[in-house]
Amino acid sequence: xxxxxxxxxxxxxxxxxxxxxxxxxxxxxxxxxxxxxxxxxxxxxxxxxxxxxxxxxxxxxxxxxxxxxxxxxxxxxxxxxxxxxxxxxxxxxxxxxxxxxxxxxxxxxxxxxxxxxxxxxxxxxxxxxxxxxxxxxxxxxxxxxxxxxxxxxxxxxxxxxxxxxxxxxxxxxxxxxxxxxxxxxxxxxxxxxx
Numbered sequence: 001x002x003x004x005x006x007x008x009x010x011x012x013x014x015x016x017x018x019x020x021x022x023x024x025x026x027x028x029x030x031x032x033x034x035x036x037x038x039x040x041x042x043x044x045x046x047x048x049x050x051x052x053x054x055x056x057x058x059x060x061x062x063x064x065x066x067x068x069x070x071x072x073x074x075x076x077x078x079x080x081x082x083x084x085x086x087x088x089x090x091x092x093x094x095x096x097x098x099x100x101x102x103x104x105x106x107x108x109x110x111x112x113x114x115x116x117x118x119x120x121x122x123x124x125x126x127x128x129x130x131x132x133x134x135x136x137x138x139x140x141x142x143x144x145x146x147x148x149x150x151x152x153x154x155x156x157x158x159x160x161x162x163x164x165x166x167x168x169x170x171x172x173x174x175x176x177x178x179x180x181x182x183x184x185x186x187x188x189x190x191x192x193x194x
Contacts, residue, residue, distance in 0.1 A: 092118055095133075100141025105175040108136070109168070116164075126164040133167070145174055 095111035098104065112133050116123065123129045137146040153159045161167045 095136050097136050097138040098142045099139050100137075100143075100145065100175060102175065102177070105171075109171060112136075126162070126167075127159065129164050130159075130161055130167045141175070 092115050095108055095115065096104070098108040116129055123132065134146045134149070137143050149160055161170055
């Protein structure tokens with residue numbers, strides 16, 4: 001396209017620049033269309049391949065037949081186990097509840113000691129032995145003493161009795177008379193005996 005002779009130079013330069021720029025854009029557009037067309041051809045080819053794979057008949061392989069399962073076998077009769085120590089031990093009775101009465105103190109302590117010696121596997125430490133024994137302190141002086149021990153633990157964070165030997169000593173001091181022999185002699189010699 002030619003410009004009239006009287007067109008100012010600035011307009012002519014601008015128009016030349018715009019024509020050049022339009023030509024570059026056209027070339028870029030042609031190159032992009034070429035790339036898009038090439039990509040489209042490639043994608044179409046891939047789509048055709050996938051369609052063929054999906055619609056192609058699937059070959060089946062014949063698997064050998066599964067043999068029938070054998071009839072269930074009954075388990076052999078149980079063999080009686082050899083007697084173990086636990087099976088031959090008699091069942092131990094638990095001690096009776098202890099109220100703190102002096103008349104039952106020795107029988108209670110003996111009953112607890114016997115149980116602890118015959119079933120040591122039930123207790124892993126002295127603390128378990130002590131707590132198990134305190135579980136039988138249900139009422140009377142015994143319950144008050146037990147309650148006092150747990151109150152001391154709540155206050156200090158440590159249970160006041162740490163070993164079974166210590167527990168037995170505390171038990172004796174709480175529930176046995178200090179002068180048991182002298183009291184027994186006085187009872188025998190006193191008038192209440194006759």
